Amino acid sequence: MxxxxxxxxxxxxxxxxxxxxxxxxxxxxxxxxxxxxxxxxxxxxxxxxxxxxxxxxxxxxxxxxxxxxxxxxxxxxxxxxxxxxxxxxxWIPYFLAARRGDMTFEEAYEDGLASNYAKRIYSVVAEYEILPLHAIKELAGFGKEEKSAFDRALTELQMKMYLTMCGKKQKVSSNGEEYGWSSTVFCTTERYWGEEIFKESGKIxxxxxxxxxxxxxxxxxxxxxxxxxxxxxxx
Known part of the structure; x- marks a missing residue:
């Protein structure tokens, strides 16, 4: 081009x-x-x-x-x-077909294709639908000593097309005031792209x-x- x-x-x-x-x-x-x-x-x-x-x-x-x-x-x-x-x-249907086909995250985990760290992250995002980065760490129980494992698992989930970024959100204090840097927000790939995309990828x-x-x-x-x-x- x-x-x-x-x-x-x-x-x-x-x-x-x-x-x-x-x-x-x-x-x-x-x-x-x-x-x-x-x-x-x-x-x-x-x-x-x-x-x-x-x-x-x-x-x-x-x-x-x-x-x-x-x-x-x-x-x-x-x-x-x-x-x-x-x-x-x-092009999303083609990458979905190439990387995960019709396999759900649960199936990938059962087949040993996803780590336990990835499961902890995916589970809370799937439950809450949309979550900022700091909230994922907290809800999935990741401590400071697990930072590297968290980062690797979050990248793993994006590469395998189970989670994706969907925006950013400011942190909010207990007083309801926004503070600090904005935090990247994540959701499942299904939520971001919708059911029709997966119907298309299923045919490829x-x-x-x-x-x-x-x-x-x-x-x-x-x-x-x-x-x-x-x-x-x-x-």
């Missing part, structure tokens, strides 16, 4: 909908990213887009939450190589999903390595 002129949030969304998926920032894995981390040095055209300015129109860091807050056709989370990325509604064979995504990767990046593409698709 030819490099798109991206000068604002709307340009980014339009380019993403055309591409179908993208790494969140940086393309160190050699697949595809619409906006690189060193974007300020990369574009071959003039653009006001810059990281970490706080401007919702021109800061890619702000776009992560904007797509979750304002749209229902784009997902964002740790989907690729245990790193953040975007997937559009058009895993091999067909892999072939379809592979073809799109090569359209976006003809130099992508086959080994990396396999890892990109399978998680």
């Amino acid at each position: 030819n490099q798109k002129v991206i000068s604002c949030y709307e340009d980014f969304v339009n380019a993403l909908l055309e591409a179908g998926f993208s790494m969140g920032g940086g393309n160190s894995e050699g697949i595809f990213s619409l906006i690189d981390w060193n974007w300020n040095e990369q574009p071959s055209y003039e653009t006001p887009v810059k990281w970490h300015t706080g401007d919702p129109e021109t800061d890619p860091w702000e776009w992560r939450m904007r797509v979750l807050d304002e749209r229902d056709d784009i997902g964002y989370g740790k989907f690729f190589f245990k790193k953040s990325g975007y997937i559009t509604r058009e 064979e895993k091999a067909d999903a892999i072939r379809k995504i592979t073809e799109q990767v090569y359209k976006l990046n003809q130099e992508a390595e086959q080994k990396k593409i396999v890892k990109f698709i399978n998680g």
Whole structure:
């Protein structure tokens, strides 16, 4: 895909909908990213887009939450190589078919395909439907000594497409006052995308999903390595 002129949030969304998926920032894995981390040095055209300015129109860091807050056709989370990325509604059925098929989390856990840490996290999110990060830790009983295990399990659940980010929420004190940094909010993939998506993915064979995504990767990046593409698709 030819490099798109991206000068604002709307340009980014339009380019993403055309591409179908993208790494969140940086393309160190050699697949595809619409906006690189060193974007300020990369574009071959003039653009006001810059990281970490706080401007919702021109800061890619702000776009992560904007797509979750304002749209229902784009997902964002740790989907690729245990790193953040975007997937559009058009392509979610293919990634679901490739990674989990019609297997529920409970079935995956029973088959030994999910960790006990992941089960603790998934159970509380499924029960409460939508939960901010700090509340998940508290309700699932994770202590400070389990921080690494918690982080790994949360990434595992996103990579296997059982949980996904769905926005952010401010912490609230016992007095009802908001404080501190905003906390990322999570929900089940089913809740975020809805039943129709899973009906669509259920009709797609895993091999067909892999072939379809592979073809799109090569359209976006003809130099992508086959080994990396396999890892990109399978998680």
